[in-house]
């Protein structure tokens with residue numbers, strides 16, 4: 393059930409599986425309600441504006457980088473009656489992420505480019521480089537947009553492009569802000585995309601150390617799937633009546649949260665025998681089952697599921713030496 397989604401972070405491709413033969417906009421409209429997860433970045437502080445935004449944004453070509461040309465949260469500026477401007481997000485020099493406009497609405501950041509792009513303001517002046525913290529947060533933001541809105545890992549240099557763009561690329565139709573965000577920040581976009589691709593290496597899940605028998609692995613897999621289902625299916629939409637919003641949410645959680653951990657899990661699952669042989673098991677299967685029942689975070693569950701899947705595959709593989717059920721040394 394998981395393998396369909398593991399390696400694909402593009403929401404358009406994901407949605408295509410749910411709503412075949414439709415374009416991205418149609419697919420998003422097909423969702424009876426865009427889930428909250430697609431509207432607000434989970435790490436963003438929400439400071440929703442009550443004005444200065446357009447209608448529904450159903451399709452995004454990517455993210456447009458801006459420079460604030462100033463410091464501090466611009467919410468007061470955006471909120472002024474005489475200032476008809478907004479952006480979806482703002483990133484402070486310390487890496488704080490604030491969101492003003494839900495991602496499913498048009499923000500007023502780049503005139504003619506508003507209706508098909510998301511926008512992010514960045515604290516500071518055009519001749520100041522983005523700080524490391526800003527780059528990191530922009531990468532976190534971009535990774536989210538990649539999953540939810542299909543932002544590709546490319547640099548956009550014109551309104552007909554897609555990916556990580558910059559305000560000035562739109563020229564006069566985009567308000568003539570040719571110097572936004574300035575050459576320095578414009579040149580840092582590649583570093584942001586590189587960060588998106590570079591995932592931190594979390595410690596391998598401790599469950600990998602459990603010398604699971606095939607029966608144990610099966611037990612853990614069933615408990616994990618059961619717990620996952622209870623976590624990701626919202627109450628109003630029980631599993632036997634899948635709601636498209638819940639489906640998308642579930643898909644997102646299975647892709648986005650898994651994507652960043654694939655490398656670590658692959659590394660961990662590639663050497664289970666060595667790990668089992670060289671290290672004493674730190675936890676028992678019962679510990680794992682108790683942990684599964686108690687967790688409210690689906691990410692470790694997905695990790696467990698992957699680890700167990702790998703273990704089951706290993707057990708099912710033909711052995712050239714001892715028969716199955718070998719010693720858990």
Ligand SMILES: [Zn+2]
Pocket residue numbers: 457458459501559569572573
């Ligand atoms: Zn701008």
